[in-house]
Amino acid sequence: MRVVIVGAGAVGRSVARELLENGHEVLLIDKSPHAVSVRRVPEAEWLLADACEITTLDEAALERCQVVIAASGDDKVNLVVSLLAKTEFGVPRVVARVNHPKNEWLFNESWGVDVAVSTPRLMSALVEEAVSVGDLVRLLRFSHGEASLVELTMPEEATLVGTRVGDVAWPPNTALVTIIRGSRVLIPDPDHVLSGGDELLFVAAPEREPQLQELLSPRTNGSGSR
Template sequence: MHVIVVGAGAVGQAIAANLEDSHDVVVIDPDSDIVEKLNYSHDVLAVRGDGTELGTLREAGIERADLVIASTDSDETNVVICGAAKAAGDAFTIARVRRRTLLETWEGSRGAFGVDFMVCTDLLTARAIFRIAGLPAAHDVDMFVGGLVRMAEFEIGPESPVAGTTVADADRWDSLTFAGIFRDDEMIVASGDTELRAGDRIVVIGSPHSVTDFSTDIAAPDTASPDEVVVVGGSEIGFQTAREFEEHGYSPRLIERDPDRARECAEALPDTMVLQSDGTDAEFLAREHVDEADVVVAALDGDEKNLLVSLLARRLGVDRTVAVIENLEYADLFETVGIDVAINPREETAEEIVRFTRAEHTEKIAMLEHDRAEVIEIEVGPDSALVDGPIADVTNDLPSGVVVGAISRGGELITPRGETTIEPGDHVVCFVDGDVLEEVLEAI
């Protein structure tokens, strides 16, 4: 597939890095230093120029492009790029935007502006925060098959009942599959005799209720779902996060320092208590009883501020902290010093966009541990290697590193076991080692 990425910021570079091994990628950016760096550091062709100009698009090969991803920092520029791409070729176009209002306008007139698909970075991030914050102890959460299947990643604590047991001994949920384990720098595909150790991050796939039961019973037996939610920062991500909690029946508190922005948020969020103050002020946080919150979300403009807010919340005794980070290199640092979850908007956006570069039958993907593994949802065709017999047999013929986590057949959830047979038309959710992803996609 010939892919053109316009805009080599954090999101654009993340997308290019993910696609470089399996696709013909061209990146357009006006910054000559970035272009030179990309040509040396990535297996892509980087072109200096303006992606809204037909001449630049033609230099990038727009006539033969299959996909154009407009990922500059300007919403309007991204829309124009898609329109220009449609005028010069027949590529599928994706525009990355930050404003939810622009997304809603596009959704009301699909195909408008020459945009085939629109991704709202801040809304994706807010929804990811809501999913993760609502499941005790989870580090990552995603939904598949229209909500029928849930994937979650948990860290096994030293007091967990499954620490020191095998997967076979721990497997006592009817609709749950143990898929993979991240242990330090190692990725382990789960099997019956795999030992679960304290400190492991384990990926499970199953029905929403079974994953929730696993969370409360095993991963975090003393932790309940959140009731009191505090969002620090009225940035667009903070605003969208509060709105997401509102839409699911919560009444969060939002702390914003700027009086004009605080007023805007208060007017737009009727079920949110907006407090106009500095979220990094420890005395204010104590005075407002932020320590009573079940979850504090740090969504200020700046990684250092979000780290400070999270540490202050942890010091006050908040059970769970979620921080937005722009610099992906800080993710491990945040979690090392005690922040429960660090969410990177560019990873959320790349995950949503990259699925369009997969095989046509790929419905959804979730990237885990900075793309060390993926959970993918596919609709199985008659020629798939998955339909040749029981799962125990067909997975033996696939590259090592694949676990079938769940099957949907006619809207019914089937928990896969060794003797289960997959049929054409089934929707299958698989955990796949990133090192063998392309081979697996070709086979299934």
């Protein structure tokens, strides 16, 4: 997979290294000569240029990319790059970094953003996830804001403890994607039995989150099983 990363700061370089280790082809773009340091990520391609210019994106051959990551420290740059990548070059997947939470509402389909990653929100969510049992925690918004990755740690006293996954009537537009049980990561199977302390990860439509919360909380009356 060919990936273009705009912004060669600490975030962009770290993402580039991870992708390269996984066998992907990476091009880093930055307009600052100080940021373009080939020796730090020698396996990547580098381009010293302004990614907000169409000519730069032409030179980067964005039409051949599967993913563009707008990872600069400037939200305006990330939005412009996302919009150009999606509308001018038809890039299938655009991931954008949100630097300031007040700007998060802009990072959506209208600006060409498929996945918005807000570091402050993610850090807050991870703190909540670490200390919350029985509360639904939103970890990530994606797919133009129409679905989110959410997590809930099953309380020991939840009614669904001891229930088979296949016997639960999950709300519409939700999918249980992973069960983390201690050091094990389980792909959900209808015969898996839910246990107290299980960390459940769902992809869910935002309007279904309250139903998930109610279904999995200690207050549930068991009506979600059949």
